Amino acid sequence: MTKVAVLGSGSWGTAFANVLADAQVADVRLYGRRADVVDAVNQRHENPDYFPGVELNPNLTATSDPVAALEGARFVVLAVPSQSLRDNLTAWRAHIPEGAAVVSLMKGIELGTMRRMSDVISQTLDIAPERVVCVSGPNLAGEIAERQPATAVVACPHEPTAVELQHLCKSSYFRPYTSTDLVGVELGGAVKNVIALAVGVAVGMGFGDNAKASLITRGLAETVRLAVALGASEHTLAGLAGMGDLVATCSSPRSRNRTVGEKLGSGMTPDEVLAATRQTAEGVKSSEAILALARANGVDMPITEAVVGMMRNEFTPAQALMAFMSRSAKPERYGL
Ligand SMILES: NC(=O)c1ccc[n+]([C@@H]2O[C@H](COP(=O)([O-])OP(=O)(O)OC[C@H]3O[C@@H](n4cnc5c(N)ncnc54)[C@H](O)[C@@H]3O)[C@@H](O)[C@H]2O)c1
Numbered sequence: 001m002t003k004v005a006v007l008g009s010g011s012w013g014t015a016f017a018n019v020l021a022d023a024q025v026a027d028v029r030l031y032g033r034r035a036d037v038v039d040a041v042n043q044r045h046e047n048p049d050y051f052p053g054v055e056l057n058p059n060l061t062a063t064s065d066p067v068a069a070l071e072g073a074r075f076v077v078l079a080v081p082s083q084s085l086r087d088n089l090t091a092w093r094a095h096i097p098e099g100a101a102v103v104s105l106m107k108g109i110e111l112g113t114m115r116r117m118s119d120v121i122s123q124t125l126d127i128a129p130e131r132v133v134c135v136s137g138p139n140l141a142g143e144i145a146e147r148q149p150a151t152a153v154v155a156c157p158h159e160p161t162a163v164e165l166q167h168l169c170k171s172s173y174f175r176p177y178t179s180t181d182l183v184g185v186e187l188g189g190a191v192k193n194v195i196a197l198a199v200g201v202a203v204g205m206g207f208g209d210n211a212k213a214s215l216i217t218r219g220l221a222e223t224v225r226l227a228v229a230l231g232a233s234e235h236t237l238a239g240l241a242g243m244g245d246l247v248a249t250c251s252s253p254r255s256r257n258r259t260v261g262e263k264l265g266s267g268m269t270p271d272e273v274l275a276a277t278r279q280t281a282e283g284v285k286s287s288e289a290i291l292a293l294a295r296a297n298g299v300d301m302p303i304t305e306a307v308v309g310m311m312r313n314e315f316t317p318a319q320a321l322m323a324f325m326s327r328s329a330k331p332e333r334y335g336l
């Protein structure tokens, strides 16, 4: 059986490891930092912190020893916060098997370097981009842990590697497609978190579906502008890792990013919101990196700019709305 190591036993690491175990074609080992989580997965087949009452596949085993998790792995799946990926990888690097493909589940851009996660992986591990895979799409971990139906995209510049992972994670409730457009898939996943923050702000301010649909649609337009400028195909952004994920995240009260925005829109300060947020809401930090990337490439991203301004406490949600609505009148454009 193909061995897969999943490093990170938070929300998505646990749910994706369970997808792999349910697909029944891989031997899956989940690494977690906390002994109590590892014990609960092994003994009670449950991760009570994230999915209380959800029964995980009994064949899914967990360990708090990353070396044991990584031994003999053909795929190494990474499910940690984007901003901690580089440090985590540096600690794990020596134990990642030669020739293993490395899979990013992250949806963020590194602060400071403006790098996509696949870039951070290739650079830190000194491996070719063809060995790096990204899985993304409309994948709210809670729904997937409950085995509700979902689709995703498995992206890798080396298509046979994407197909190999596709077979390992295809199950009765999880349907993965493949793509070779790693740039488009990663940017779709990272930018949708920022747009979901903006939609949350609108919800928190008490606005309705017109405002949400407007932000989703114009959010997609600015995502496409950035992604195409960086070499992605605009078709990728019309697919599951673009529009699909944007719609799921912006519509779901389960989204951490939308929830952060909602609190901001309802009058909490950025500091109060962050103090009340326990899980990873990638858009908070990645919005800064995405805005920097956009500016470096001459791309206009007004919604991202508004989110950054609100998170920096430079202006209020009401001022951000006013700035957005009073932009100059122009023809509708999608993409560049
Ligand atoms: N939760 C989802 O629904 C979902 C779905 C798709 C993609 N993602 C992406 O997956 C990535 C991980 O998200 P998550 O939801 O699993 O996050 P989480 O907060 O639920 O879990 C993060 C995990 O990383 C571990 N970790 C390792 N180093 C860490 C550090 N330095 N700081 C904090 N935690 C550290 C934590 O112990 C925890 O197990 C994010 O990029 C997120 O955007 C999440």
Ligand SMILES: O=P(O)(O)OC[C@H](O)CO
Pocket: 107, 137, 138, 139, 140, 141, 193, 196, 245, 248, 249, 254, 255, 256, 257, 258, 280, 281, 282
């Ligand atoms: O809870 P969020 O906002 O991190 O979104 C989770 C997933 O990325 C949705 O696909």
